[in-house]
Structure formats: C-alpha cells, structure tokens
Amino acid sequence: MKSALTAIALAAATLLAHADDKVTFLTSWYAQAEHGGYYQAVATGIYKKYGLDVAIKMGGPQVNLMQVLAAGQADFVMGKDFQVLSGLEQGIPSVTVAAVFQKDPQGMMTHADVTRLADLKDKTILVASSGYTSWWPWLSAKYKLKPEQTRPYTFNLQPFFADPKVAQQGFPGSEPFTAQKEGQKVNFFLFADDGYPPYGNTIVAMQKTVKEKPELVQRFVKATLEGWKSYLANPAPGNALIKQDNPKMDDDTLAFGVKQMNALHFFDGGDAARQGPGVMTDARWKQTYELMVSSGLLKPNANWQQAYTLDFLKAH
Template sequence: MSAATLLRSALAAALAAPLLAAPAGAAEKFSYLTSWFAQAEHGGFYEAQAEGLYGKAGIDADIRQGGPQVNAMQLLLAGQVDAVMGYDFQVLNAVEKGLPAVTVATTFQYDLQGLMTHADVKGLGDLKDKTVLIASSSHTTFWPWLKAKYGYTDAQTKAYTFNLQPFFADPNAAQQAYPSSEPFQAQEKGVPANFYLMAADGYPPYGSTIVVTRKTLEERPQVVRAFIKASMQGWRDYMKDPAPGNALIKAANPKMGDAQIAFGIAKLRELHALDGKNGVPIGAMTEARWKATDDYMVGAGLLKPEVDWHKAFTTEFVGDLDARLN
C-alpha cells in the first residue's frame, strides 16, 4: 500500500470517528417541575436521571424542585417549564377557565392525602366528635367529600398551619396528612398515631400526575412519550434499589434524611401507590377514574357541570406502558 493510500485511509478514519461516536440526534431538553422539595415521593424521576434512562431515551431531562412559593401551573402556562407534577382538581379547574393544561400520565394510582388521628380512632368514619385540622385549600378538595360521605360539618374544622404541635397537644384532634410525612414526625416524637388514606374509602383522584400544555402535546408528542416511559422505568427501578435516586434526592434537598426516605418508600409499597391493588402498569390512567373525579367535583359544586372533563387528560401515552413492580 502506497504512502498516499495510507494517508487517505487515516484521514477517512479520523473523519468517520466522531460521526460514529455521535448520537443520531441531539438530546431534547425537557423540564419537569415537582410539587415539593425532593423526597421519596419523587424518587422515580431522580432514579431515571441517575441511571441515565432519560439520556438513553434521547432526553436532556431537568428535574426541578417545587415548594410552597412555587406556582407550578403558572410556570407551565408561561412556558417556563415543559411539564409539572399536577393534581386532577387543579387541571379540571384549569379546563373550566379555558386554560390548555392536559394530564398525560400519573405517578400514583391514588391521591396520597389522608388523615392522621390519635390511636383511639378506628377509621375515617370515626371523627364526628373530633376537631379536624385542615388547610384552607382542603375546603375545595377533600373536605366536601368527607362531609358528604360521613356527615361531618364545617364547625369541626380548624386551620392546619403545617405545625404538628396542636395535634400533639390535643388528643381529640385529627389532621390532614401524607403517609410519609406527618406520621413519620409523630413516630419521631413517640406519639402513637393512625393514618387513614382517603382513597381507600373511595376518594377518586390520581396523585402526582404529569401535566403538560396542549401546545407541547401537539408539537412534541414523541418527547412527551419518551419522558413518560423513562420516568416509569425509573420508578420501577427505584422501588427495587433506590440508592441511585436517593443520592440525587439528598443532593437536591440536604434536609432529607435517610430515615425519612426509607419511611416514605415503605409507605409507597404498603399502600401500592404506584401499581394499585390490581398491579397495573406504573403511570396508567383510565377514563372511568377521571369520570369519577368529575362526578365528585360537580356534585360538590367544585366544577361547573358543563365543563368538558375529557379535555383535562389523555390516555394516549399510557396505553403501552409496561413498567411493573412485579
């Protein structure tokens, strides 16, 4: 082989190398804003990031923390983020106002909202002589459901200021709670307490959904689909080995300790939050459940009857999900 031929071969190899190493296309940027500071309830998204599942799906994912001063829906509609961790009532109310928000998948098969009670209370129906501490927003979400189901009255309620001392001090008090948060704090204080999940008694909404704008849905459907699929794979892996996701959770939220995270994961397993009682694929939603939520809201006067509830969600992206816990 001549020197010229060798030189041409070397140049061709050098030019081809970067082309072979480069991905087929640049990764699509996609930001997801959670509902609170990083915690176990967000673990699957951090796990997908830690394992590189988003990158493998062609996505440059940016998982952002929410918080008490963050208006997620406002940021979504302003185009500041591509997707947010949402709530069925929130999206149905947005549709009522003509806003283009759409739920494309869920994280949890149930809203994890519940009530924490002292040890003498045996269920959600056992609160007629109790003081119930709830936030102001709860009067337009779960409280009308509790009143209709159990005959409770507004006179029983007092403001919950996210301080557990009133509950600890009053043995006749119950309060709103999430299974991984307030019960953990009660345990740490050595206060015996029960937690009752409202969904177990029929409260219909999904929990911690993925919400996008209709524009994103129409212009970037493949990116939305890839993000959902990678996220649900992340949740599957997180529930098997949460260590990679936990490292990112603690980096994002240094106040989140190992004991709190472990408690949260245990509660997600105990409640079958991700796959429901029937072991559905992670992320799945049904029209029937959305109809049940619409029926409740309309019946409670929280939504106008003429609102087209079908606009609040689509099952287009969850029909082929295959990530399961078993």
C-alpha cells in the same frame, strides 16, 4: 455501502438530536421520596437512554405549578387532577398524560382511638387551605362532618400532639413518621381507600406540547415510569440527588417514604397491577369530575375530558 453509511449517519444524527432534547420538570414540593422516580431517572441515566436531558425544579409553598406550566417555564409538572380540571375552567389548556400513583396520597392522621374515618364526628380536624378545595367537600359529605369542626393546619404537628381530640390531614410518608419519632401512637387513613377518586403524582403538560411533540411526551412518560420502578426497588441513586436538592431531607425519612409507597402500592396497585404503570381510566376521571361538580368546586364543562389523554399509556 454508501447508502448504508448514510443510514448509520442519519441514525446517529437522530440519536444526537434526541440527546439535545432539554426538558424541565417541576415537582409539587421540596424534594422527597414521593418524587424519587424522577430523580432516579436522572441519576441512573434512564432519561438519557431515552434521549432526554431533564432538569428537575423543586416546587414549594410559593410556586403555582399551573402558572409556571402555562408560562412555558416547565415542560411537565407533577400535577393533581383537581388542578387540571380547574385549570380548564380558567382557560389553562393542560392535560394529564400519566398517573404515577394510582391513589391520591392524601389522608388523615388520627390518635389511636380512631379506628375509621367515620369516627371523626366528635374530633377537631386540622385542614390546610388547599384541603377545602379538594378533599374536605368529599370527606365532609361522606361522613356528615361540620365546617365548625375544622381549624387551620399550618404544617406544624404540635397542636395534634397536644390534644388527643385533634385529627389532621397528612401524607403516609411524612406526618406519621414525625409522630412516631415523637413517641406518638397514631393511625393513618388514606382517603383513596375510602373511595376518594383522584389519581396522585400525575404527569401534566400543556395540550400544545402533547399536540406538537407527542414523541417527546411518549419518551418522557416511558422513562419516568422506568425511573419509578427502579427507585422503588433500589432508591439509593435517586436519594443522593434528592438530598442535594433538599439538604434537610434525611435517610430515615426517605426510607420511611419508600417503605410506605411500596406497602400502599401507589405505583403498582389498582389498575396498574393489571394494565401496567401509569395507567388511567375514563371511569376514574369521570368520578373525579362528577365529585368536583357535585361539591361546587367546578361548573359543568362539556370539555372536561380534555383534562387527560390515554394515548401515551397504550404501550404499557
């Protein structure tokens, strides 16, 4: 009897210890639908169920995610494949542990006359500074676009509205919605559907965290993926927290974002349809690495596979 009570006490102590596991997660931007699964896992107690006390911090234009992660001010960040591969080159040993989105959400918004990305040859294209070190080298090489076609994208849609010969970068849940509200007829082309290989909305940690706390990482990955499944089915709890963090976010924009994520199967499409959410493959990472090297964005690196691990996805 005593040993049974001791076992129960130990189990209770273990659960209490898990409940004390404080985790800080940093998103890539101000709170929005594309971050919904993380907020949902907080709002519905999914993180708590896995013994995690998760604090979500918002990113923004002045926040360097990789620096914050390397400095130990966040345990996990919402990352990008290019950032992690570049970080390795710069001596930041981070690692991607899951891909929430099977596609990178970056794409191009155009006026109605453009029916495919190959039609951009005579257009002015608005590109943010980060685009030049990610998707522009891929897009310009694929469709023989010229640097002189580009102009800076300042996250203001007025230049696009004012000129029918302008196309601009965007995300499916954001810029097209703003354009529709303005009565503009637009098309949106997801780069991933044309072969752009990176994953989107990835969970990134430092290699040290993965090595020293693999069980914590596993719980965070499992809980986050549960949170995303829950959010895409019924986003109300997560949306309430999103609006607390970002009061400028409105219900219509959130609803449009959820609709687009479901329609484009970011979470459950591609390999995830067969192998479960969060999945990544060696082949996809190799494509991204080779794209960066061929575009001059990365030097050849014998250790490039340290940018990701599949160890936490085998349970799915």
